[in-house]
Amino acid sequence: xxxxxxxxxxxxxxxxxxxxxxxxxxxxxxxxxxxxxxxxxxxxxxxxxxxxxxxxxxxxxxxxxxxxxxxxxxxxxxxxxxxxxxxxxxxxxxxxxxxxxxxxxxxxxxxxxxxxxxxxxxxxxxxxxxxxxxxxxxxxxxxxxxxxxxxxxxxxxxxxxxxxxxxxxxxxxxxxxxxxxxxxxxxxxxxxxxxxxxxxxxxxxxxxxxxxxxxxxxxxxxxxxxxxxxxxxxxxxxxxxxxxxxxxxxxxxxxxxxxxxxxxxxxxxxxxxxxxxxxxxxxxxxxxxxxxxxxxxxxxxxxxxxxxxxxxxxxxxxxxxxxxxxxxxxxxxxxxxxxxxxxxxxxxxxxxxxxxxxxxxxxxxxxxxxxxxxxxxxxxxxxxxxxxxxxxxxxxxxxxxxxxxxxxxxxxxxxxxxxxxxxxxxxxxxxxxxxxxxxxxxxxxxxxxxxxxxxxxxxxxxxxxxxxxxxxxxxxxxxxxxxxxxxxxxxxxxxxxxxxxxxxxxxxxxxxxxxxxxxxxxxxxxxxxxxxxxxx
Numbered sequence: 332x333x334x335x336x337x338x339x340x341x342x343x344x345x346x347x348x349x350x351x352x353x354x355x356x357x358x359x360x361x362x363x364x365x366x367x368x369x370x371x372x373x374x375x376x377x378x379x380x381x382x383x384x385x386x387x388x389x390x391x392x393x394x395x396x397x398x399x400x401x402x403x404x405x406x407x408x409x410x411x412x413x414x415x416x417x418x419x420x421x422x423x424x425x426x427x428x429x430x431x432x433x434x435x436x437x438x439x440x441x442x443x444x445x446x447x448x449x450x451x452x453x454x455x456x457x458x459x460x461x462x463x464x465x466x467x468x469x470x471x472x473x474x475x476x477x478x479x480x481x482x483x484x485x486x487x488x489x490x491x492x493x494x495x496x497x498x499x500x501x502x503x504x505x506x507x508x509x510x511x512x513x514x515x516x517x518x519x520x521x522x523x524x525x526x527x528x529x530x531x532x533x534x535x536x537x538x539x540x541x542x543x544x545x546x547x548x549x550x551x552x553x554x555x556x557x558x559x560x561x562x563x564x565x566x567x568x569x570x571x572x573x574x575x576x577x578x579x580x581x582x583x584x585x586x587x588x589x590x591x592x593x594x595x596x597x598x599x600x601x602x603x604x605x606x607x608x609x610x611x612x613x614x615x616x617x618x619x620x621x622x623x624x625x626x627x628x629x630x631x632x633x634x635x636x637x638x639x640x641x642x643x644x645x646x647x648x649x650x651x652x653x654x655x656x657x658x659x660x661x662x663x664x665x666x667x668x669x670x671x672x673x674x675x676x677x678x679x680x681x682x683x684x685x686x687x688x689x690x691x692x693x694x695x696x697x698x699x700x701x702x703x704x705x706x707x708x709x710x711x712x713x714x715x716x717x718x719x720x721x722x723x724x725x726x727x728x729x730x731x732x733x734x735x736x737x738x739x740x741x742x743x744x745x746x747x748x749x750x751x752x753x754x755x756x757x758x759x760x761x762x763x764x765x766x767x768x769x770x771x772x773x774x775x776x777x778x779x780x781x782x783x784x785x786x787x788x789x790x791x792x793x794x795x796x797x798x799x800x801x802x803x804x805x806x807x808x809x810x811x812x813x814x815x816x817x818x819x820x821x822x823x824x825x826x827x828x829x830x831x832x833x834x835x836x837x838x839x840x841x842x843x844x845x846x847x848x849x850x851x852x853x854x855x856x857x858x859x860x861x862x863x864x865x866x867x
Contacts, residue, residue: 358415358416358624359408361619363616364422364453364574365577366419367425367426367613368427368429368437369614370658371393371429372385372393373613377720378720378734379730394445401417416448417446418574419449420553421454421456421511425455425458425718431736437657448473449552450471450476457525461524468492476494477492479530479534480525495507506538506549508541509552509553509554510533510563513529517820517823530563548628549572552574553575553576554575555575556575556577557607561597571603571624571629571630572630581616582611583636585636594633610637616640617637620633664728670726671724671725671855672724672854672855675722677689678717678718685765687859687861688714689858689859692862696848697847698773698844711755711811713768713769713817715766716735716841717734721734731845741838742814743810743835744810745811746827747805748807748809751803751811752805755770756788760823766823775792775803776793776795777862778791779865781865814841
């Protein structure tokens, strides 16, 4: 569906090339999204890059490169008298050992050093509960916003997270409205006291409030994903620009391998054209959008591109030194090899959230292997829990943590066959949206129909019963292993929480299980075997 949307709107991007007729005010927006704690440089597949490979020019990103890119552009533009703001569209948290170790304080420190002007909350900012936001909120001086949240009943967040803000940019008033995905309720841990409102309804109210204050230029800084950003642009009146995140969408003005054009233009309800931008993920890119407003605050020109932060971008020395300092205690433990692989293990979200992937097989097989002797026949892992690929060769503990950063524990329980089927239906119900609930499995195989209605997509299921494949029996009881996040109902797996019998949610850490399995099966040969198939 996303490809179809992008294809239908890409033609609008041509409008951005028209020269402005009456250039009144120009604003430069530098932006990132979904950094996911990639404090250190990353490999091409998104995992942490070794110092040797980085020195060889083979790596990308890392916050020291982000700092150089932002500071260089900001300094040059401001020296030329231009207006510049720096925005983050959420999900600084979760994804590397820096977050596991420092619980958000490191991300806050580097954002503050770079000098962001505003940040939208992402869903992963709630991974450690509402109180887990405090290291971020305490560590930054700039505003953090989420306009569709009511946090007044939560003592940790009351008064700490704003609805809207107005930035004074050289006397120019720039309004910021924001929203975080409603999926946060299922895919993270916001707690019972944080109240979520529908994004479109909340954004329209906030835009109207800013407009009533006389603010003419309004940017929506969102963490809802590109499909929802398009719906927002089509439904909300008064938004001039959308700077988004959550879907990790790589928009580009020039790259033929892009997910869509930069900016992506969408028709608003009042006939205006709204440019939408997003800059991939994991610190690989910096977005730079140039927007010109007329004297009424309407967009008359927008153009720009995403900038690849490769080896040509020299890391900021002070930030790089601080990263080395903080990484010292992490490095020793994480550099320990746990095994090796004969080939690339595919863990990219575009694959593991839509189909069988080799990383999903590795993780699900490791889970089942660990508890099979406890009477467990089936493993179900969420594709969204897999956060990186692993390159061929030696695998360190740090790489395993990068793939599995959530500190989830194994959870074992029993389900009827009917409930197993319900779980699989949930898993394939939102593939079009790239949802993380897609089921990577072991001990069973299933066929599903992408064109069928959600809830009626799974065509057949078989379970490996001691070496013999047998059709899933709705009335039978099966032993299941998953992770504690899913067992608690995360990613829509309410059936695990409501129907799981004889549950134990406190098994070993998933990263330790996978590291041990790799060591026991080294060199590990990644594979897919057709355990998840589709039919028309």
